[in-house]
Amino acid sequence: MIDVLKIRKDFPILQREVNGKPLVYLDNAATSQTPQQVIDVIVDYYSRYNANIHRGVHTLSQEATDAYEQSRQKIQHHFNAGHPYEIIFTSGTTHAINLVANGFASILKKGDEIMVSALEHHSNIVPWQMLCERTGAILKVIPMDLNGELIMSEYHKLLSNKTKLVFCNHVSNALGTVNPIVEIINAAHEIGAAVLIDGAQAAPHIKADVQALDVDFYVVSGHKLCGPTGVGVLYGKEEWLRKLPPYQGGGEMIAEVSFEKTTYADLPHKFEAGTPNICGGIALGAALDYMNNIGLETIAAYEHELLEYATEQLLAIEDLKIYGQAKEKTAVISFNIEGIHPYDIGAILDKLGVAVRTGHHCAQPIMDFYKIPGTVRASFSFYNTKEEVDILVASVKRAKNMLQ
Ligand SMILES: *Cc1c(COP(=O)(O)O)cnc(C)c1O
Numbered sequence: 001m002i003d004v005l006k007i008r009k010d011f012p013i014l015q016r017e018v019n020g021k022p023l024v025y026l027d028n029a030a031t032s033q034t035p036q037q038v039i040d041v042i043v044d045y046y047s048r049y050n051a052n053i054h055r056g057v058h059t060l061s062q063e064a065t066d067a068y069e070q071s072r073q074k075i076q077h078h079f080n081a082g083h084p085y086e087i088i089f090t091s092g093t094t095h096a097i098n099l100v101a102n103g104f105a106s107i108l109k110k111g112d113e114i115m116v117s118a119l120e121h122h123s124n125i126v127p128w129q130m131l132c133e134r135t136g137a138i139l140k141v142i143p144m145d146l147n148g149e150l151i152m153s154e155y156h157k158l159l160s161n162k163t164k165l166v167f168c169n170h171v172s173n174a175l176g177t178v179n180p181i182v183e184i185i186n187a188a189h190e191i192g193a194a195v196l197i198d199g200a201q202a203a204p205h206i207k208a209d210v211q212a213l214d215v216d217f218y219v220v221s222g223h224k225l226c227g228p229t230g231v232g233v234l235y236g237k238e239e240w241l242r243k244l245p246p247y248q249g250g251g252e253m254i255a256e257v258s259f260e261k262t263t264y265a266d267l268p269h270k271f272e273a274g275t276p277n278i279c280g281g282i283a284l285g286a287a288l289d290y291m292n293n294i295g296l297e298t299i300a301a302y303e304h305e306l307l308e309y310a311t312e313q314l315l316a317i318e319d320l321k322i323y324g325q326a327k328e329k330t331a332v333i334s335f336n337i338e339g340i341h342p343y344d345i346g347a348i349l350d351k352l353g354v355a356v357r358t359g360h361h362c363a364q365p366i367m368d369f370y371k372i373p374g375t376v377r378a379s380f381s382f383y384n385t386k387e388e389v390d391i392l393v394a395s396v397k398r399a400k401n402m403l404q
Contacts, residue, residue: 002294002302007383010035010290014383021353024388029173029332029379030357031223032204034287038226041286045279053278054252054269068278071285072268078288079218080209081235085267088241089281092232093200094123096219097167099234099271100196101127103244108164110136115158115193117168118144118369119177122362124167124198142168144369148175148324156187163193170202174363174377175324176307176332178202185215194240200224200232204291204381205300205330210235222280227287231280234271241267248273299382303331306380310389317397319404323375331380334361337396340403342376348399349376354392 008014011033016023025033045067051060053068069084076084090096108114114128114137132139140163142155150168159166166188171178185195196217199208203220210218217240222231236244246253246264250273255263264270291299310333314320319338336342346358359374360367367374378392 002298002382004302004383004385007294008385010037011383012036012039018353018355019351024354024384024391026378026380026384026388026392027355027357028204028381028384029176029201029224029361029377031229032226032381033383034228035226035290037290038228038283038286041283042228042279045282050279052275064278064282067282068276071282074285074288075233078207078292079233079235080211082211083238086235086238086241088234088236088268088271089276090219090232090234090271091230091277092221092223093121093198093219094127096217096232096234097124097196097198098127099247100217100219100236100244101131102247104165105131105134106245107243108135108137111162112137112164113140113160113162114138114165115140115142115155115163115167117142117150117179118365119148119150119172119175119179120167120169120363120365121173121198121200122364124169124196125365128167137164138162144366146370147326148172148177148329148366149326150177150179152180152183155184159187159191159193161191163188163191165194165196167196167198169198169200170206170208171199171330172324172363172366173201173332174361174366174375175326175334176201176329176379177324177326178206178328178330181215182213185213189214201330201332205296205303207296216240222284222287225284225287226290227284228277228280231277231284233284238267241271246270246273250274252276294382300330302382303380306384306386306389307331307333309386310378310380310392313389313393314396317393317400319400320396323370323372332377333379334375334377336372336375337400337404340400342374344403345376345396345399348402349392349395352391352395352398354395356392 049063053065194216218235223229253273342358
């Protein structure tokens with residue numbers, strides 16, 4: 001069981017007011033809040049041992065290097081990767097996907113097929129479209145149904161010996177659907193295609209075991225995991241990371257440089273050009289510690305209670321429609337009220353202290369599928385309470401009365 005009132009004390013931001021009302025933060029799918037334990041790690045870094053890593057002989061540099069590399073190992077163990085060098089620090093999910101897409105430019109040939117799901121975030125669509133433009137590969141789309149679930153029979157039909165790569169999110173940020181990634185990965189591997197799973201939205205609720213999944217690439221963002229912005233992770237299987245060329249050139253990623261020839265550093269540094277977000281990498285490890293102390297299963301079970309409680313109450317509001325009713329979903333509720341623009345609801349909720357997201361949630365194809373401009377999205381975290389759900393519901397009713 002979660003002691004939510006105790007947990008809330010760890011998050012200073014949850015004490016603040018917005019527009020004279022207590023903050024009700026329900027935009028966790030866009031970014032999660034940061035506990036004091038992680039803030040302390042950031043302050044400690046800049047107060048005591050801020051230095052560049054992997055270069056200096058001096059004490060501060062060694063301390064920073066040790067903390068950064070320990071964090072890499074923490075992340076390795078969290079996702080059960082086989083080696084620390086299969087964990088590449090990036091600036092986030094978007095950077096990680098672009099790194100892989102760029103690498104595949106040297107592998108794909110004209111006419112090869114790559115496959116995306118209909119449920120993707122723009123950051124798992126656009127880099128692949130750019131890759132298709134560069135290589136002449138063809139992008140196929142796994143369709144979805146009205147519940148917000150992928151139509152798996154169509155996926156199996158689309159796979160062929162032309163398919164080289166499949167990419168799909170583990171959990172949809174727009175609808176909360178948990179996708180059947182085991183089936184997706186296994187079927188792709190049967191025909192020899194590689195798989196990238198975008199775990200940005202799954203990582204705060206579901207612990208992925210990359211070896212058990214046998215996934216080729218798994219990517220996450222720190223800022224959705226109670227960590228800071230500007231840091232994320234690419235897990236890649238060693239054989240793939242060796243095969244892919246470096247993404248960016250610069251310091252840190254080289255073994256030797258001359259004007260005639262440069263040789264690249266070994267993994268993971270080959271993909272970590274330039275001075276990284278050292279403090280962010282260290283803080284991400286601390287954020288995983290914080291979440292693991294509570295336990296991801298405990299977190300997911302509590303959030304599911306919030307989801308069911310909120311879904312039932314919201315559905316009782318006349319003319320309110322929830323998009324995405326997958327059998328398995330995380331605590332995300334995307335909804336609209338007939339005749340009202342989502343933005344107008346969001347603006348009134350903000351006046352009442354309730355932070356939600358409105359718009360297409362970087363997933364315009366999903367909105368096009370439902371033929372809507374966007375939705376209001378409330379997304380819950382383990383530090384939210386049932387009382388906050390009550391405030392959300394009362395505020396939505398108030399907005400409806402004002403706008404309809
Ligand atoms: C947030 C999110 C992204 C993008 O993450 P960035 O941190 O903005 O790079 C990609 N995919 C999903 C499913 C997301 O939720």
